[in-house]
Amino acid sequence: MPSEQIFVGLEIGTTKICVIVSEGRSDGTISILGVGETPSRGVRKGEIVDLATVSECIHEALIDAEEKTNVEIRNVWVAISGSHLKSFNNRGTFMLPEERDVIIEEDLKTVETNAKEVSLPAQNIFLHTILQGYHVDGRRDVIDPIRMECQKLEADFHIVHGIKTRIHNTLRCIESLKLGIEDVVLSSLASAQVAVTQHQKDLGALVIDIGGGTTDFLVYYNGSVRHSGVLPLGGDHITNDISIGLRLPMQRSELLKIQEGSAIDPKGADLGTITLKNDLGFLGCDISRASLQIIINQRVCEIFELVRKDIEGSHEGMIGMLRAGVMITGGSSRLRGIATVAEDVFEIPAHLTRAKEVGGATQTFENPQFSTAIGLTKYAMAVSENIQEESVFEKLTKGIGGIFRGRSR
């Protein structure tokens, strides 16, 4: 591996498509060389609905990035989202053969394969198999069991799976541009790479990436992924609610959300009015600030409540144990008061977060919109040592989507 390597992260979002070109340094940090970005068309709720248009948009974003960075982009890392992605935790067990009592590398693979022996719905494939920890003869939390002496090796995995055709459609869209795909990564896993530090992962944290069309979330506890999920709800819904509630055109609602929007519940207070100036095809009007906040507050509350419900459905009481609190990132995290609402719903501290520990074009990583794409390059850097020569289609079909071995960092 050369001392410096280029990683390109591609995120096909509902609002925008962005390409981040990063340079991996030998000391383990990354530096952003440049960002290519275009507004997204043909994507709804995180899933591609118009292949040709999306291909065009990706092409524009790539050219934008190439021009800014002077790097010729050949291979990309792709973030994937959509409500079809589901997850569960499972344990794989492997009894060592009689003639051998020391764990070798092969055994780790076997144990992973065993953990994946569950019946997925026929149309689904594995996307990630994220290691949570090994158990050696019942001893918990073993980090590296190789060369340890034991009879029974067990390992817990967090397994993410999704509908094959939907994942493949995203890949097809990119392959049609003659781009190579290094790997497909769950959006929330990518965001988490930059949104939380290792220390926070150990303490326990809930990462919520609220984008335009989806809300991706991931729970870390004791340093590993315990739960993940995707809700097909996001900033677009907030805008749509405003548009319906206040009877405004979509664009006007979007602008109002960005300029004046707040998620704080007015609790009956009269907050006065906002005067909207008239514009081409739009008569000016007065709207109540309290109404605007009620609409946003209701939607944001609901999104968080659904996240909470989803986590508690499989891990009761876990939210209370997350000592690092809730980390909110993604484009919609810029909404005023969103952290306060999160604190009310989850009853633990909530923080806004964005990419940290990166150098380069600073304006870029200060914007939480880019968390996923930056996270992708960081993820790429962390796993690039383990990549095997295989097409990404083969990988997915074979079900070794997660080539990621070792603890997820």
Next chain:
Amino acid sequence: MVIGVGNAGVGILDRLNIENPGMTGLMIINNDSESLGASIVTKKITLPYGDVRDGFLSVEEDFAKSIEGSASVLLCGGLGGETASVMIPLLAARAKTMGLVTLACVGIPFGFEGKQKGELANSALKKLRGVCDSVAVIENDRLTGSDPTQSSVGTAFQLSDDLLYSSVRALQGMLITAGPMKITRGDLALALGDATPMNFGYGRAEGGNRLHEALERALRSPLMKKKEGPSVIGDARMILLLLRGPKDLSFAEMQVALEEVERIAGKKCQIKAGVDVSALSVSELEIFIIATPDAPDLSVEEKKLEEVLDKVSPMASTQGRPKKEIATRVKQHAVVAKSNSMNNQTQGVLELDSYQRGRFDKSEPTIVEGEDLDVPTFLRRGIKLVTPSK
């Protein structure tokens, strides 16, 4: 034993026989010898013309003899007509005295068929509830959906026949499931309860994606719709799910069906599933769903009302209308709405769906626990907005 009474009943049994050749335990009773003669069902009892009650007395012994030995009796027909409305309760009472499990599956006529028919049907239904173990009710008025002007009379009657037929089919299927998973009569009685209008869905499909297609059709059946809102399944207390198909019905299909229904219905809902792989058709899969709604408790409703009112109170004060007055108004409204539903009267509801979904109008809906999340939260929760004070 399935017994069809009256013209509608004869029609249902004919269809049952045509679509499931070789089915046994069918019988028809009617006073129209022409319709009886045309029917392909072999066991027939002809009622003499004239007063139906006298007719019953004359065929009572015949009837008793022919149902002797069967474990259960399922009576079906369209209420509203003279024959079915009078005969079904009498036959049910007779079957009950013989100690048989007695079920009835009846249609309630459309509102436009006349007041007299409606009254006759309602009084018959009241009697049926008294004698039968359970009664499944198909309200024709619910079939036309929210917009009666849009449905043609022909389609409406066709639909009503189809549904009555398929619900008889489902009940019959649930009664005689050969397994491997059975729905017991106890489950059935529990799900049908004391004959609130039945929420019933039926779908069938074949081919590679048969499960999803059939399930979708079943969930979209007109009788699964609430008067207001998307689907009854979201707040159902209990759901009976019967999959009936060929021998190659896979375990995965069964699992997906259960998961899907559970996902929509939520975890609180009790789901009873049955599988019947004895169907004669080669590849067709049929899905039957009966959902029992959570009986709304008035006290709970009132409590919720107070909460909502607390939230709207700022608006109330800005408009200078005392909160109490609104409270009584809303309550009156709720009571009126309730008594309306008790009389089985339905009122057309203006569909606001497309408006409420805004830009997500054409996209795949996001349904979680029966709620369409694309509709603004504040609308779904019924929260009032503040109008700008001038």
